[in-house]
Amino acid sequence: MDASAHSATDTHAKSMTGADIVVSCLNEEKVKFVFGYPGGAVLHIYDALYKQNGFKHILVRHEQAAVHAADAYSRATGDVGVALVTSGPGATNAVTGIATAYMDSIPLVVISGQVPVPAIGLDAFQEVDMVGVTRPCVKHNFLVKHVKDIAPTIKKAFFIAKTGRPGPVVVDIPKDITAHVADFIYPKTVEMRSYNPILKGHSGQIKKAVKLLLGAKRPMIYTGGGLVLGNGAAELVKLAKALNFPVTNTLMGLGGYPATDKQFVGMLGMHGTYEANMAMQHCDVLLAVGARFDDRVIGNPKHFGGQKRTIIHIDVDPSSISKRVKVDVPIVGDVQSVLADMNEILAQEENQSTDTADWWSQINEWRGIQSLDYTYSDSVIKPQYVVQKLWEVTKGEAYVTSDVGQHQMWAAQYYKFDKPRRWINSGGLGTMGVGLPYAMGCQFADKHAQVACITGEGSIQMNIQELSTCAQYGLPIKVILLNNRYLGMVRQWQEFFYENRYSESYMDSLPDFVKLAESYGHVGMRITNPADVEGALKEAFDRKDKFVFMDFLTDQTENVFPMVENGKGLSEMVLSPSTASRLKGEE
Amino acid sequence: MRHIISLLMENEAGALSRVAGLFSARGYNIESLTVAVTEDPTLSRMTIVTTGSDDVIEQIIKQLNKLIDVVKVLDLNDGKHIERELMLVKVKATGVHKDEMKRMCDIFRGRIIDVADNSYTIELTGSCSKLDAFIEAIDRSAILETVRTGASGIGRGDRILKV
Ligand SMILES: Cc1cc2nc3c(=O)[nH]c(=O)nc-3n(C[C@H](O)[C@H](O)[C@H](O)COP(=O)(O)OP(=O)(O)OC[C@H]3O[C@@H](n4cnc5c(N)ncnc54)[C@H](O)[C@@H]3O)c2cc1C
Ligand SMILES: Cc1ncc(C[n+]2csc(CCOP(=O)(O)OP(=O)(O)O)c2C)c(N)n1
Ligand SMILES: [Mg+2]
Numbered sequence: 149m150d151a152s153a154h155s156a157t158d159t160h161a162k163s164m165t166g167a168d169i170v171v172s173c174l175n176e177e178k179v180k181f182v183f184g185y186p187g188g189a190v191l192h193i194y195d196a197l198y199k200q201n202g203f204k205h206i207l208v209r210h211e212q213a214a215v216h217a218a219d220a221y222s223r224a225t226g227d228v229g230v231a232l233v234t235s236g237p238g239a240t241n242a243v244t245g246i247a248t249a250y251m252d253s254i255p256l257v258v259i260s261g262q263v264p265v266p267a268i269g270l271d272a273f274q275e276v277d278m279v280g281v282t283r284p285c286v287k288h289n290f291l292v293k294h295v296k297d298i299a300p301t302i303k304k305a306f307f308i309a310k311t312g313r314p315g316p317v318v319v320d321i322p323k324d325i326t327a328h329v330a331d332f333i334y335p336k337t338v339e340m341r342s343y344n345p346i347l348k349g350h351s352g353q354i355k356k357a358v359k360l361l362l363g364a365k366r367p368m369i370y371t372g373g374g375l376v377l378g379n380g381a382a383e384l385v386k387l388a389k390a391l392n393f394p395v396t397n398t399l400m401g402l403g404g405y406p407a408t409d410k411q412f413v414g415m416l417g418m419h420g421t422y423e424a425n426m427a428m429q430h431c432d433v434l435l436a437v438g439a440r441f442d443d444r445v446i447g448n449p450k451h452f453g454g455q456k457r458t459i460i461h462i463d464v465d466p467s468s469i470s471k472r473v474k475v476d477v478p479i480v481g482d483v484q485s486v487l488a489d490m491n492e493i494l495a496q497e498e499n500q501s502t503d504t505a506d507w508w509s510q511i512n513e514w515r516g517i518q519s520l521d522y523t524y525s526d527s528v529i530k531p532q533y534v535v536q537k538l539w540e541v542t543k544g545e546a547y548v549t550s551d552v553g554q555h556q557m558w559a560a561q562y563y564k565f566d567k568p569r570r571w572i573n574s575g576g577l578g579t580m581g582v583g584l585p586y587a588m589g590c591q592f593a594d595k596h597a598q599v600a601c602i603t604g605e606g607s608i609q610m611n612i613q614e615l616s617t618c619a620q621y622g623l624p625i626k627v628i629l630l631n632n633r634y635l636g637m638v639r640q641w642q643e644f645f646y647e648n649r650y651s652e653s654y655m656d657s658l659p660d661f662v663k664l665a666e667s668y669g670h671v672g673m674r675i676t677n678p679a680d681v682e683g684a685l686k687e688a689f690d691r692k693d694k695f696v697f698m699d700f701l702t703d704q705t706e707n708v709f710p711m712v713e714n715g716k717g718l719s720e721m722v723l724s725p726s727t728a729s730r731l732k733g734e735e
Numbered sequence: 736m737r738h739i740i741s742l743l744m745e746n747e748a749g750a751l752s753r754v755a756g757l758f759s760a761r762g763y764n765i766e767s768l769t770v771a772v773t774e775d776p777t778l779s780r781m782t783i784v785t786t787g788s789d790d791v792i793e794q795i796i797k798q799l800n801k802l803i804d805v806v807k808v809l810d811l812n813d814g815k816h817i818e819r820e821l822m823l824v825k826v827k828a829t830g831v832h833k834d835e836m837k838r839m840c841d842i843f844r845g846r847i848i849d850v851a852d853n854s855y856t857i858e859l860t861g862s863c864s865k866l867d868a869f870i871e872a873i874d875r876s877a878i879l880e881t882v883r884t885g886a887s888g889i890g891r892g893d894r895i896l897k898v
Contacts, residue, residue, distance in 0.1 A: 288804075
């Protein structure tokens, strides 16, 4: 333990048990909710939290859901999410949640119980090497071995989780330690010689970047999850408006730039819009902000690199820069700080005008293709239509969570997010089952908000037990199940790349979701007719205090378009049949 | 290209496994890895010998720096440096081998540190390539056992890795 972390000034130390120390630390951090599930190794901690009235403990039905809910709480609020699980199976159940948060850089502190120190390594009951198991999917982790180390370790855990590139931190605490007694002193500050994230961008690089932007003929701004995580949206809007540049967002970055603004060209990537992908491919100066050139975003890097462009990349994590794509002007720093500096430098420039008229007319031509077009039907519900109506009914104000699959892509394409932290989904790990616990996290974050969980019948069954948690806490979530009776995303790939051999992608024996919801005391609705979609959504959202499970029976054959197939270049998109046939007719 | 990377990290339980785990998880090569505590007991120093293209080495350095316990990282190949490795070799010391081994040991400036009825144990330090050269130079069939520490490295002159 680094001694400099103990820089406490508090002299009114109180003697207490390790369990009380854990609870006091969380209250010192002003934690409002702890999502958890009890068990032997954390019984002392559960006893301590029973006796306090600071944070509220939320009892989930599975540890995976505890971590997902804490993760969504963090995505919605920007605060560190907190989960508490027992040793062994409790800890391993939490791992998927931790890995999900890690891939999307979400700040979490996960406290896991551990067997008593003398029993470690003896294959004790419910022992698992949690530090070893989670090492590859945490920002950092700790095994606490002395009661006096609990407070400084938890302080460090919060500090590490939320600073620099955020991420989950696991604190593994053996049971005996939580019974031992020590003076409680919560350190006021943390200093670690080995960890000092750079926040301020290099001014020379920033100046160079502004010059390049002003000289651009075909500029493009590409922003990602980092812009949302770093609360940089307002500065980005200012910059983009001043320059009149087109903006695209990654799946993780949606809401970072208002989707209803005319400079927004939609999401890019595998299922991005035609105009976003074409502009990304053909731009001459690219400003990347808190985005990591993921393989689902730029397609084949060789094809992407085939086009010459100058890339400016702002990222707080140096290892994100020049990882997959060589960058010309790297700027290591926090998005908010760097963008503010850029705006300041730009304001001082004599000539701030850019000449992008030709570029915009090109982009508008691409836009004219209307790549998100689909064929409406009045006999079968189109999933895209449900999302469009959801957007209208909620006036674009809802927190929208999703699971993983086709429904996730339609949610991203058709719900227009104007604000950051409203779109909550698993991008990096792509974890089916996050949707419902994510909705819980959002509803706890903002109890009066409209929260919609767009899901599939495959995904929802991966954490369906949380219907019970939602009943216990009276969460008025609206589940929008786009029920295509298929693992749709898998089926789509099988249709395209495996000659329609639908191997194990059909789900038989689905529950009656309406009855299932009702059995928990929720409202269930089944919608089978396109004409009823809007009315049903209105009715559901009018029931402000009820959890409503809406089972929309949707077109089983619908696919997600546009699509950049694996290994293909970004501009080699497959367009939807309706777009393609319209283009053909126009020729 | 072959690179020697030196790093200082907090002397904590599990620190080594974080580095080893990083290399295996990201598929980086490790030729050798040595670690021991420094004169400051809170710090460990590690020397890693790895190979990779410039881009891969750049990522390795960035990923190492990203580990929370790592205090400082230095790519020794960025400047003048010295590298040393220790090898112990047990060789047959009977018949023709007896004089031959003594002679080779002298040429390579090794020392015989154990003499038994039928064998010598030779201690040799030097760059990894010097140790390789010794192995090449002696009669293979005479080698009974070898053990090598892996390289340690240090910058020349004013190049100092310290907190
Ligand atoms: C079925 C499926 C389909 C998908 N299809 C697409 C698709 O079509 N298009 C698409 O875009 N994605 C798609 N994804 C998601 C994709 O897998 C990646 O998760 C996503 O593209 C990564 O987004 P990002 O680049 O914004 O990075 P993130 O994972 O959000 O990373 C954030 C970056 O910002 C940096 N950062 C964090 N905080 C700060 C700060 N304060 N200041 C500066 N930098 C910071 C981080 O270091 C990191 O480099 C899909 C996922 C699934 C499951
Ligand atoms: C935990 C997990 N297992 C498997 C997958 C692979 N996978 C991705 S999408 C998908 C199908 C999802 O089906 P459903 O929830 O019904 O959504 P749909 O695609 O039909 O909208 C599967 C199996 C995954 N992402 N996560
Ligand atoms: Mg489905």
